Amino acid sequence: MYAxxxxxxxxxxxxxTRSAGRQFVHTxxxxxxxxxxxxxxxGVGEWTSISVFEDRQAAERSDRLAAEFVARDGASVLLGExxxxxxxxxxxxx
Numbered sequence: 001m002y003a004x005x006x007x008x009x010x011x012x013x014x015x016x017t018r019s020a021g022r023q024f025v026h027t028x029x030x031x032x033x034x035x036x037x038x039x040x041x042x043g044v045g046e047w048t049s050i051s052v053f054e055d056r057q058a059a060e061r062s063d064r065l066a067a068e069f070v071a072r073d074g075a076s077v078l079l080g081e082x083x084x085x086x087x088x089x090x091x092x093x094x
Contacts, residue, residue, distance in 0.1 A: 001035060002059035004051045004086035006066060009079040011045055021049060024069050031065070033058030045079075052089065059086055 021039040028037050033054035040048045051066075053059040063084065070078065 001089040001092065002053050002056045002086065003089050004053075004059050004063055004066075004084065006049045006051075007042070007083040008047050008049070009045055010047070010077050011079060021047075023073065024049075024066065027065055027069065028062060031058060031061060056088070 021037075025037050028034055028051060031053070035052040035054060036050075037052070038050040040050070042048050049066075051059065051062045053062060063086070066082075066084075070082065
């Protein structure tokens with residue numbers, strides 16, 4: 001499995017970011033290799049999303065989809081570009 005972690009900053013409040021996350025999850029669910037998507041409220045004005053996919057190609061495809069989504073639908077809610085990192089999941093405990 002592969003995961004991508006995206007850290008976002010906003011001054012528009014938690015509900016605006018949750019709304020964007022709910023919209024984007026519908027896009028991810030339709031992608032081959034989708035495993036899970038999480039949004040974590042990491043503090044005032046910050047939230048982090050974690051996308052998990054079966055393979056690297058699917059995770060990289062989600063990165064492109066996320067960038068397109070942010071450019072199209074999220075730019076008005078976010079402060080700057082998200083910080084993006086990712087890699088192979090080396091430990092998983094359901």
